Amino acid sequence: MTLAMLPYLLAFLLLVVGLYAVVAKRNVIKIIVGLAILDYAVNLLLVLVGYRPSPSGSPMAPILTGGVAHEPALVAGAVDPLPQALVLTSIVIGLSVTALVVGLAIRLYEKYGTFDTERMRNLRG
Amino acid sequence: MPLVVALPLAGGFLAPALGRVTGSGRWAAALPLAVAAAVLVLVLAMQGRGDEAAVLWMGGWKFPVGISLYADGLTRLVLLVIAVIGLLALVFSMDYMRQYTSPSLYYGLFLLMLAGMNGVVISGDLFNIFVFVEIAGLASYALVAFGTEADELEASLKYLALGAVASTFILVGIAIVYNVTGQLNWAKIAQAVQGAGGPSLPLAVALAFFLMGFGLKAAMVPFHAWLPDAHPAAPAPISAMLSGVLIKACGVYAVARIVFSVFGATETFGWVLAVMGVASMALGSLLMLVQADFKRLLAYSSIGQMGYVVLALGAAAVMQARGVSEAVVALAVFGGLFHLVNHAIFKSLLFLCSGSVEYATGTRQLKELGGLGARMPVTGACLRVAALSISGVPPLNGFWSKLVIILALVLGGFYTLAAIAAAVSVVTLVSFARVQRYVLGGAATAAAERAREVPAGMGLATVALATLCVASSLVMLPSVRGVLVDPAVRVVQAGLGRRAPQAAPVADVARPACPAVSGAGAPEPRLDKPAVPHPVPPAE
Numbered sequence: 147m148t149l150a151m152l153p154y155l156l157a158f159l160l161l162v163v164g165l166y167a168v169v170a171k172r173n174v175i176k177i178i179v180g181l182a183i184l185d186y187a188v189n190l191l192l193v194l195v196g197y198r199p200s201p202s203g204s205p206m207a208p209i210l211t212g213g214v215a216h217e218p219a220l221v222a223g224a225v226d227p228l229p230q231a232l233v234l235t236s237i238v239i240g241l242s243v244t245a246l247v248v249g250l251a252i253r254l255y256e257k258y259g260t261f262d263t264e265r266m267r268n269l270r271g
Numbered sequence: 272m273p274l275v276v277a278l279p280l281a282g283g284f285l286a287p288a289l290g291r292v293t294g295s296g297r298w299a300a301a302l303p304l305a306v307a308a309a310v311l312v313l314v315l316a317m318q319g320r321g322d323e324a325a326v327l328w329m330g331g332w333k334f335p336v337g338i339s340l341y342a343d344g345l346t347r348l349v350l351l352v353i354a355v356i357g358l359l360a361l362v363f364s365m366d367y368m369r370q371y372t373s374p375s376l377y378y379g380l381f382l383l384m385l386a387g388m389n390g391v392v393i394s395g396d397l398f399n400i401f402v403f404v405e406i407a408g409l410a411s412y413a414l415v416a417f418g419t420e421a422d423e424l425e426a427s428l429k430y431l432a433l434g435a436v437a438s439t440f441i442l443v444g445i446a447i448v449y450n451v452t453g454q455l456n457w458a459k460i461a462q463a464v465q466g467a468g469g470p471s472l473p474l475a476v477a478l479a480f481f482l483m484g485f486g487l488k489a490a491m492v493p494f495h496a497w498l499p500d501a502h503p504a505a506p507a508p509i510s511a512m513l514s515g516v517l518i519k520a521c522g523v524y525a526v527a528r529i530v531f532s533v534f535g536a537t538e539t540f541g542w543v544l545a546v547m548g549v550a551s552m553a554l555g556s557l558l559m560l561v562q563a564d565f566k567r568l569l570a571y572s573s574i575g576q577m578g579y580v581v582l583a584l585g586a587a588a589v590m591q592a593r594g595v596s597e598a599v600v601a602l603a604v605f606g607g608l609f610h611l612v613n614h615a616i617f618k619s620l621l622f623l624c625s626g627s628v629e630y631a632t633g634t635r636q637l638k639e640l641g642g643l644g645a646r647m648p649v650t651g652a653c654l655r656v657a658a659l660s661i662s663g664v665p666p667l668n669g670f671w672s673k674l675v676i677i678l679a680l681v682l683g684g685f686y687t688l689a690a691i692a693a694a695v696s697v698v699t700l701v702s703f704a705r706v707q708r709y710v711l712g713g714a715a716t717a718a719a720e721r722a723r724e725v726p727a728g729m730g731l732a733t734v735a736l737a738t739l740c741v742a743s744s745l746v747m748l749p750s751v752r753g754v755l756v757d758p759a760v761r762v763v764q765a766g767l768g769r770r771a772p773q774a775a776p777v778a779d780v781a782r783p784a785c786p787a788v789s790g791a792g793a794p795e796p797r798l799d800k801p802a803v804p805h806p807v808p809p810a811e
Contacts, residue, residue: 161443168432177432184439191443195450229449232398236442239405243435246412250428257421266425 153194160187174251174261181247185240189233196229272327272340275313275350276390276403282306283382283410290375300365303378307361307385311354317347318754326395326458339395339456344758345532348608349392349524351755352615355739356515357385360508363623363732366725367507367630377417377506384410384512388520396455397445400528404441404488404521408434411517415505426497426504433487433497440484447477457533464534474534481529482543489522491581492550495574499558502573503566503635507626510566514573515619519611523580531588531763538592544585549691551578556698560705565625565635568706569618572661575695576614582688583607583676584763590683597764599682604760606675609746612756613660613668616743620657620736624650627729628710631722637706642715646722651711653733658707660740662700668743 164187167180251261258266286302317325324343342350361381368374387407394400412434416427449455451473452463464474483494490498498518502510530536530544555575562568587603627650628643629635644651660667663674673696680689715722724730745751 161439164439165436168436174428181432181435184436188439188442188446191446195446228455229446232445235398235402239402239409239438242409243405243431243438246409247428247431247435250416250424250431253416253419254421254424254428257424266421 154191157187157191157194160190163187172263174254174263177263178244178247178251182240182244185236185244189236189240192229192233192236196226272317272325272342272393273329275310275393276386278306278309278313279382279386279389283379283386285379286382287375287379290373290378300361300368300374300378303382304358304361304365306382307354307358310385310389311358314347314350314354317342318351320347320758338399340393341395341458342393343762344760345524345527345608345762346392348612348756348759349520350389352612353385353388353392353516353520356512356615356619359732359735360511360515360619360623362735363511363626363729364506364508366728367626370630371417371506377414380410380414380417381509381512383407384414384517388516391520392524395458397448397457397460397529397533398455400457400525401438401441401445404525405438407517407521408438408488411505411509411513414509415501415513417506417509418504423504426500430497430501433494437484437487437494440480440487444477444480444484447473447480451477457528461533461535478530478534478540482526482540485522485525485529486547489518489526489577489581490551490574491522491547491577492554492574495551495555498574499567499570502570502622503564507566507622507629510569510626511619511622514570514622515615518573518577519580519615523577523584523611526581527584527763531584532765536588536591538589541585541588541590541592544581545589545688546585548578548580548582548585549688551575552582552695553578553691556695556702559702560698563637565628565637565640565706565710566622568637568702569621569625572699572702573614573618575699576610576618576661578695579673579676579692580607580611580614582692583610583679586680586683586685586688587763589685591764595683599679601760601764602675603679603683604763605752605756606672606679608756608759608763610669610672610676612746613672613740613743616736616739617657617660617669620653620733620740621661623729623733623736624654624657627725627733628654630725630729632719637709639716640710640719641713642711642719643722644711646715646719647724649724649730650733653737654711655707656737656740658703662703663696664700666744667740668746669740671744671747 160183164180164183164185167183168177171177171180254266255261260266282302289302324341326342327340328337329340361378364374364377364381368377371377384407387403387405387410390403391400391407394403412427412431415430416423445455448460451471452460454460454463487494487497502514505513526544530540534540552575555571555573555578559568559571559575562571583603584607587600587607590600590603625635627647628640631647631650632640632643634640656667660669663670665671673692677689677692680686680692746756
């Protein structure tokens, strides 16, 4: 258990918090917030995968491995760009999911006049 | 090959636009039908290549930078199922969707879902699988809510919440895998895993996340809670697509790909799959007995029948690890994949029939139905074929695939599992006998009095599927089987063949995986990676 692992553990903690909100909360809005927290947790994890402090002091942007030897400043400071591209995609997907679920919540509120899932459950099984 | 995804994707955006220009008339279905037919032709043209695996690098970019599409036997088999069911469901929609408003939006979402599923199956890297799962998922959440009544909205909310959790799990799995191997292309990950001598602890954690994520998408017990709400709430052709195809493409296919092709199935994973399969079979079939709603009954039976597929695949992995002969293992895999195809056919037929019944009578409560056998002869006959097929009555396709699965289980020495599989089959028979009695037999109820045969388009789709129910028994013939299913069986078996030694210590996991432009695939050590083991997530 080193200090370097702490950010990862915090990301997983955030994941658990989001999961708790989605599973245990009764209010639709709180469930939506939970979904957003889940999103952020996994995005954070992906960004962390791209950057880690290196004991050897020489991180490297992997896509540029071949041609960056003459750019020591870039080599010293760069992180793996791929996870960031993944995070961008993931954020876009998260946005569309959130938009859809908020739309659903509005329609549900029009039907029931409440956000409480306990009072709108007419399907069970 | 990219057209299989690109056409429905483009069509998905064109269809609503076209609908706005031309008004939502009958012609709204023309473009989607053309797209689905074109996809079917493309997929048919891909068949019959044997064991050849086609890899296509998008945009001409090569390995570390580009994104690849990948098609082997398993891919082609699942693509074929998606294309056939998708086209027939669209044919059915032409008449059925006249009950709903804004059909052009419906067709747009339908094509998006089709694009997503094709994309999942054809992707060569994990992150693209995730993206396409999300595309298919988003379209299906919206389609489940398409009726915009209270039931539909609630079912969609439940489906969406659990689906989003599943996606998060999948993405966490991808992050861990990328951290350990530095790869997203799953063929390269497979090499890295093999090079390390089997899955290490972080990879096992990643696999657990994948299993939870795709297990949720496939609605395997204990992750099944959303399916009995979501599938009945959708319009009938969409229920057919969700139950018939989506849980296979986004669920079972992805599980098979990741467990077998990428990680290489060990005995433990085999047991996990087998136990999930048995639990799904038992729970799905038992709950099916007490359902009063026609479509909800069908949804529970989907859980049960997918249990067969997962059980067969898991048992195959266990058998392989225990050194049962190759032929028996191949038989189990064949049974699983054959049942997957069959289930797609008869379950979509059952859902379409339930749609026809609901269209004619306005209800789907079994108690309110009756005497439809005489009033709706075509639908009735198709329903009978599908019900007999799912119950495993010879000579229909369901009989053969269940027979193969049970036979393989017995030959592999799993007598208990074989007995459970046979018992579940009997339960299914009882339950569908009950369906036939309520819906088709007996005196006509008030709701059935006014029932008339459905329009031609709906009849055509159901008759075509019923014919397929009979015709796909032909897969038992060696010549047909050799072309369609065997290449897929060999793909799965190749994943089984890797008998991985005990997991390497975490710090020694090879990281050959720097995606470097220089040196074609030559492993270069990644300089920024200290040997920090990935943290294990807290128990949930």
